[in-house]
Structures are given as C-alpha cells and as structure tokens.
Amino acid sequence: MATLAGFYAAEAAYLTEGGEFEEMARYLAPAVVMHQAESLPYGGQWHGHCGMRQFLTAMAVSWDGLWFDEQRFVCEGERVVVHSRGRLRARRSGRVVATSLLQWIEFEDGLITEFRPYYHDTAAILAALAADE
Secondary structure (H helix, E strand, C coil): CHHHHHHHHHHHHHHHHHHHHHHHCEEEEEEEEEEEEECCHHHHHHHHHHHHHHHHHHHHHHHEEEEEEEEEEEEEEEEEEEEEEEEECCCCCCCCEEEEEEEEEEEECCCCEEEEEECCHHHHHHHHCCCCC
C-alpha cells in the first residue's frame, strides 16, 4: 500500500505541478507494463520505464491536472484493485471532468509490474478532450 500511495502522489504531482518522472519510477519495476484503452489519445501498451515516461508525456499533452477525491483498495497477495474517483483538467480548455476507474495492479518484490485501468466512461473523457479542439 505504501508503494501505491507513493506512486499516486508522484503521478498527481507530475501532471499537476510538473513533478519529476523519477519520483514515480522508484515505485515501478524495470519491466512495468501500462495498458490503456485504445480509444484514448494515449491508448495502447507502454513497456518499461521508457514506455511509462512516454505514456506520461502523452497523457500530459491532454491533461494538466489530476486530483484523486477518493480511492478504495482491495488487496489479494501481489494484486490490488483500486477504485478511484477523481478529476482531470484538460490542458487546452481548462475543462475539468469528474471520472472514476478501476485499476488492476500487479506487484513483484514491492514494485509495480502492471497497470490495467478500466474507465467507467471513456466517452466522457474523450468529450472533455474534444472541447479542447
């Protein structure tokens, strides 16, 4: 849980305050994999620290703010399911969208090895970004 808390704080700081990738990287296994919905501008699979840095750079093109309003965790061994409610702010329009998602997260030796996010409503995310165009 300390790994997740640290990662989420570093992720929010990265998008909202221009934090450093290295703050997040210390919680990630070298072979970490991020899976994102293909319909999103930053969709696809991102591999390793290099891939995570590219993913976060791609995500930062769309968003410049991330706030977690509520998070709930269900742990089972080396797996955690996280339900997050939060807000994202679109970079160009400043529009804030409230959203929720579930993430299936795998760990090994105390480091995150895999993220599988499942968005409640990708259409709302895409609509918020469309307002930027």
